[in-house]
Amino acid sequence: MQVLHIKVTGAKNFGRMKEVIAIVEAAQKRGLEISANQYPYVASSTGLIQTIPPWAHEGGNAKLVERLKDPATRARIRKEMDDPNPTWENRLLSAGTWHNVQIASISNRSIDSRRTGMDTGYKRFEGWRVDDAAKEMGKDPYDFVFEMLIANGGGVGCVWFIIDESDLKLALEQPWVSIGSDGSALAISGPLRIGVPHPRNFGTFPRVLGKYVREERVIPLEQAVYKMSGLTAKQLHIADRGTIKEGLAADLVIFDPSTVADRATFTDPFQYPVGIPTVIVNGKVVLDNMRHTGERPGVVIRGHGFAGASH
Structure with missing residues (x-):
């Protein structure tokens, strides 16, 4: 079992990572193969519709929109969003205030539930906190x-600032927690430059090496490297990668421990890290002196459960 991007969220839960660790370690002692991964940020990212109670989602987004247009149903939804003791995972309750919610991307799905590229007038608020955008529009945040x-x-x-730094560090210290970005394949230019997304897409691994290894000394360098390579391969049962050994796939990242650092921020996420001059994938140099060589040797890595592609 793999716990994806392990964390505890919401101010009322801050400090409870030790309880999560105790649960996992108790399961490990019983013989269960259980581990986790995490990203090194105090914010998560998911859709704004996660603030809406589950029953309002029944039938899909089109039905949700219908319910939001109905005054009585809309009032009920708002009341349940403000309930301090919900029966569902209320993302707004975790955030505490609308200021802890940042608009990351606007994707118009109002036609056939697909992206249309049409600007509905809200794209200008990408990168804004919800309360600030509402004030700009002269509206109540809800x-x-x-x-x-x-x-x-x-x-x-949206990006949600709902994680405590001390909980993050405690999870990072655990030997069974690997590093994973939970990110997307984005680019600094072109059609894959979308919105103002979470900086984890560009900064996860160098942030660990720069901030949590070199600057704050939360974990030693060799442990951090293992969490990004050998441990990940072990958790995912990938036998031919993750370590440097003759006969295995030659995937190597050459970095300077004294300078490696993330540059992506929550307000300017489309920034490459520094201190990583060379990247080798399957024995081919893909990044040389911080420049792409044009090589594309990457392959899709299939898990043990893959049964073949369907067409």
């Missing part, structure tokens, strides 16, 4: 959120 969801068919991605 009404602003509802109307933005309606206009875009629910297609609004």
Whole structure:
């Protein structure tokens, strides 16, 4: 079992990572193969519709939009969003305030539930905190959120500042927690430059090496490297990668421990890291002196459960 991007969220849960660790370690002692991965940030990322109670999602985004347009149903939704003791995972409750929610991307899904590229007037708020955007529009934050969801068919991605730094560090110290970005394949230019996304897409691994190894000394360098390579391969049962050994795939990242660092931020996430001059994939140099060589030797790595592609 793999716990994906392990964390505890919401101010009321800050400090409870030690309880999570105790649960995992108790399961390990019983013989269960259980581990986790994490990204090194105090914010997560998911859709704004996660603030809406589950029953309002029944039937898909089109039905959700219909419910948000109905005044009585909309009032019920708002009331449940404010309930301090919900029966569902209320993402707004974890955030505490709308200021802890940052608009990351606007993807208009109002037509056939697909991206249309049409600007509904909200793309200018990508990178804004919800309360600031609502104030700019002269609206109550809840009404602003509802109307933005309606206009875009629910297609609004957000960054949520809901994680405590001490919990993050405690998880990072655990030998069974590897590093994973939970990111997407984005680019600094062109069609894959989308919105103002979470900086984890560009900064996860160098952030660990720069901030948590060199600057804050949370874990030693060799442990950090293992968490990004050998441990990950072990957790995913990938036998031919993750370590340097004759006969294995030659995937190597050459970095300077004294300078490696992330540059991506929550307000300017499309920035490459520094201190990583060379990357080798399957024995081919892909990045040389911080420049792409044009080589594309990457391959899809299939898990043991892969049964073949369907066409």
